[in-house]
Amino acid sequence: METENTIQHQPLSDLAVTNLNVSFSEIDVLKNISITFQKNKVNCIIGPSGSGKSTLLRSLNRINDDAHKIKTSGTIHFNNENILQKNQDLTELRKNIGMVFQSPCVFPKSISENVTFGIQQHRKLSKAEKATIVEENLKKVSLWSEVHTRLNESGNILSIGQQQRLCLARTLAIQPKIILMDEPTSSLDPLSTRAIENLMVALKETYTVILVTHDISQAKRVSDHVFFICNGELIEEGNKDQFFNIPQKAETKEYLKNEACIC
Amino acid sequence: MSRKLKNNLFKGSIYTASFLSIAMLLFLISTLIGKGVSAMSWEFLTSESSDFGSKGGIFYQIIGSLLLTLSAAIISFPLALGMAIYKSEYIRKNAFQNITNTLIYSLNGIPSIIFGIFGLIFFVNILNMGISWFVGGIILAIMILPTIILSSYQSINSIPVSYRENAASLGLTKWQVIHTTIIPRAINGGFTGLLIGLARAIGETAPIMFIATAFSGVTFPNSFLEPVSSLPTHILALAQQATNPQALQNAWGSSLVLIILVFIFSISALVRRVQYSKIKY
Numbered sequence: 317m318e319t320e321n322t323i324q325h326q327p328l329s330d331l332a333v334t335n336l337n338v339s340f341s342e343i344d345v346l347k348n349i350s351i352t353f354q355k356n357k358v359n360c361i362i363g364p365s366g367s368g369k370s371t372l373l374r375s376l377n378r379i380n381d382d383a384h385k386i387k388t389s390g391t392i393h394f395n396n397e398n399i400l401q402k403n404q405d406l407t408e409l410r411k412n413i414g415m416v417f418q419s420p421c422v423f424p425k426s427i428s429e430n431v432t433f434g435i436q437q438h439r440k441l442s443k444a445e446k447a448t449i450v451e452e453n454l455k456k457v458s459l460w461s462e463v464h465t466r467l468n469e470s471g472n473i474l475s476i477g478q479q480q481r482l483c484l485a486r487t488l489a490i491q492p493k494i495i496l497m498d499e500p501t502s503s504l505d506p507l508s509t510r511a512i513e514n515l516m517v518a519l520k521e522t523y524t525v526i527l528v529t530h531d532i533s534q535a536k537r538v539s540d541h542v543f544f545i546c547n548g549e550l551i552e553e554g555n556k557d558q559f560f561n562i563p564q565k566a567e568t569k570e571y572l573k574n575e576a577c578i579c
Numbered sequence: 580m581s582r583k584l585k586n587n588l589f590k591g592s593i594y595t596a597s598f599l600s601i602a603m604l605l606f607l608i609s610t611l612i613g614k615g616v617s618a619m620s621w622e623f624l625t626s627e628s629s630d631f632g633s634k635g636g637i638f639y640q641i642i643g644s645l646l647l648t649l650s651a652a653i654i655s656f657p658l659a660l661g662m663a664i665y666k667s668e669y670i671r672k673n674a675f676q677n678i679t680n681t682l683i684y685s686l687n688g689i690p691s692i693i694f695g696i697f698g699l700i701f702f703v704n705i706l707n708m709g710i711s712w713f714v715g716g717i718i719l720a721i722m723i724l725p726t727i728i729l730s731s732y733q734s735i736n737s738i739p740v741s742y743r744e745n746a747a748s749l750g751l752t753k754w755q756v757i758h759t760t761i762i763p764r765a766i767n768g769g770f771t772g773l774l775i776g777l778a779r780a781i782g783e784t785a786p787i788m789f790i791a792t793a794f795s796g797v798t799f800p801n802s803f804l805e806p807v808s809s810l811p812t813h814i815l816a817l818a819q820q821a822t823n824p825q826a827l828q829n830a831w832g833s834s835l836v837l838i839i840l841v842f843i844f845s846i847s848a849l850v851r852r853v854q855y856s857k858i859k860y
Contacts, residue, residue: 379748384671410750421745423760434749437759483745490749 330355331376331413331494331524336390338371340383345371347548349390353494353541358516358525360539360556362532364577368548369528373496376526377413378406394494411438414492418499420479422471427454427463430471430482434490453485457515477508484515495519497527501534513538532572536560544568546579611835618832628808631795632817633826637833639798643712643807644840646800647791648781650716652773655724660762660769662724663731668757687725694718694786703790713803715791722786723776727769734768734855735761767855774848778841784811810837 331353338346346368353359361369374380376392378399391398399409423430428450432441435449450467454460459481463474471482480500487495497516501509516525516538529535535542535556542559544551544567552559552568563569570578580588626636670676698718702708738760746756793806794816800807810833817830 377748379744406747407750407752410748415748417741417745417748419741421739421741423742423745433746433759434751437749437751437755486749 330393330395331526332393333372333376334391334393336372336375336392337388338368338375338380339387341385342387345548346375349545349548349550351543351550351553353524353526355524356520356522357540358520358527358538359541359543360535361526361528361543361545362530362535362571363545364571364575365530367545367577369530369545370498372545373415373498373526373528376494376496377410377415378404379410379415381406407438411490412492413494413496414487414490415496415498416480416484416487416500419503420476420483422474422479422482425471426468427471427474427482428467431485431489433486438490449489453489454482456488456519457481457485458511459485475508477504477511480504480508480512481515484512488519492523494524494526497525499529500527501529501531509534532575544571546571546577549579551579608838611831611838614828614831615833615835618828619835623829623832624836627798628795628813628829631820631826632813632829633820633823637810637813637829637836640808640810640813640833641836641840642799643792643797643809644781644811644837646712646807647715647719647787647809648777650713651719651723651780652777654716655720655727655776656769656773658720659724659727659772660731660765662728663735663765663769664757664761666728666732667735668753668761683725683728686721687729689722690785691722691783692785694722695789698786698790709804710790710793710806711804712791712800712807715787715807715809718786718790719780719783722783723773723780726776726779727772730772730775731765731769734764734771737768738764767851771848771852771855774844774851778844778848781840781844782811782837784815788812788815810840 333349333351336346336349337344349368349372351372361372363369371380375388376399380386380388388400390400392400394409394413397404423433425433428446431450431453432446435441436446441449451460451464454463459478462478466473471479474482480503484495484500501512504512513534516527519525520540527535527538539556541553541555543553544559544565546567552563552565554564559568560572563572567577567579570576623636624641625638627638628640629635666676666679670679695718698714702714702717703710708714742760743756746760747753751759787809788811791806792809792812794812795808797806797808814830814833814837817826817833820826821830
């Protein structure tokens with residue numbers, strides 16, 4: 317079991333949120349959130365529905381920018397730069413912070429074109445490079461053996477679980493440093509869920525993973541560090557064992573026991 | 580009145596309405612075929628008309644109509660596509676969105692004769708472009724613009740938000756998102772709208788008769804600024820000679836050809852719509 321001391325010596329990621337406030341149409345969704353994510357770990361954000369987990373995640377790559385009447389204050393530092401600045405290069409940011417969404421979204425293209433969809437918008441790829449990228453990334457998500465004979469077929473023919481792994485491969489192909497995952501298994505069957513969870517654990521060797529989930533048992537299975545958010549506020553954080561075995565706050569205890577929020 | 584009787588009455592009335600609509604359409608088409616087919620021959624389709632249309636064929640009228648619709652398509656398609664993309668991707672405020680909707684629907688509701696008069700005053704008189712097929716193409720393009728805009732816009736709107744978000748999350752710029760996910764879909768929808776618009780444009784008489792066509796003595800234009808013959812105006816000219824049986828027969832034949840062209844555009848639009856509805860989004 318990891319101790320408090322070992323946690324303090326964990327390398328912190330290059331991503332830190334300080335005093336983050338987000339509101340939509342004057343309704344506060346995140347209140348004064350300050351978080352530093354652990355590098356090369358699975359950072360799990362848990363909390364009840366509507367607590368602001370996804371808003372927090374979506375603020376990290378500013379995919380929320382186009383949302384109607386959104387107001388954001390505070391700072392999010394990535395590589396020592398505040399990414400909330402107006403002149404932030406969003407293309408560069410999103411190349412470094414990739415994202416996998418709740419439901420798989422396969423473009424109406426072939427399996428191989430789906431993998432290279434993002435990367436080929438950033439740089440010109442030769443045929444050989446494309447083939448290498450497709451194979452490499454499909455192998456990373458354990459999909460290669462299942463699809464290597466039908467790479468030119470539409471991505472839509474795959475099962476939902478395979479589609480989600482294809483989306484992950486597409487994200488990995490742009491070579492991000494951090495991967496955001498917004499409840500990526502919520503539409504999957506138990507077998508596919510387990511496959512994605514195994515991938516999260518394997519991926520942390522190379523990437524920092526930030527996972528949003530409302531599934532406490534999933535957080536127990538995959539997380540290294542847990543953040544509990546309720547009603548837009550960070551209630552408690554800690555390493556997995558500490559958080560699940562000896563929660564400090566009454567709100568956390570209640571949530572872990574009854575999945576209810578008393579904030 | 581019992582619920583069952585109400586149900587049967589409602590069922591009966593919609594069956595009658597459907598039957599009457601189909602019967603009228605079938606009557607119209609069968610009359611056209613019955614009367615028009617006797618005028619139809621290879622010579623009729625490929626020879627030049629003479630004696631104000633009562634003799635000869637409709638070759639240059641077909642060419643003229645196709646030239647007008649083709650130019651309308653080339654002018655209107657990129658404009659409509661641009662407008663549909665601007666409307667869906669760049670206009671945020673509800674008020675402005677409502678204004679553009681009102682303008683587009685208003686444009687769609689303008690009687691076609693007004694387009695003709697506008698073309699006559701603005702292009703022919705003020706810009707001094709003369710009576711030419713190019714001006715006719717511009718006016719027809721303006722007329723079918725709303726159909727293509729709305730069709731493209733509906734296609735774009737049917738793309739789930741998740742596609743834009745997924746593309747953006749891969750580091751694509753707004754233009755790249757539009758280029759890779761929006762434009763292909765907009766083109767598909769817009770093309771269907773274009774075919775529907777062209778089916779309407781090819782049969783229009785009023786907008787082009789003052790500005791783009793000559794009733795007789797015109798062959799293939801040598802430049803942008805020359806008039807053409809067209810099927811609708813040719814039918815109008817022949818109808819005015821209704822006492823001449825040969826002219827009347829040619830009018831039926833021309834009408835049949837026009838309806839066949841309209842059908843080709845409409846059926847193509849239908850086929851494309853079915854094809855693209857199969858794309859899984």
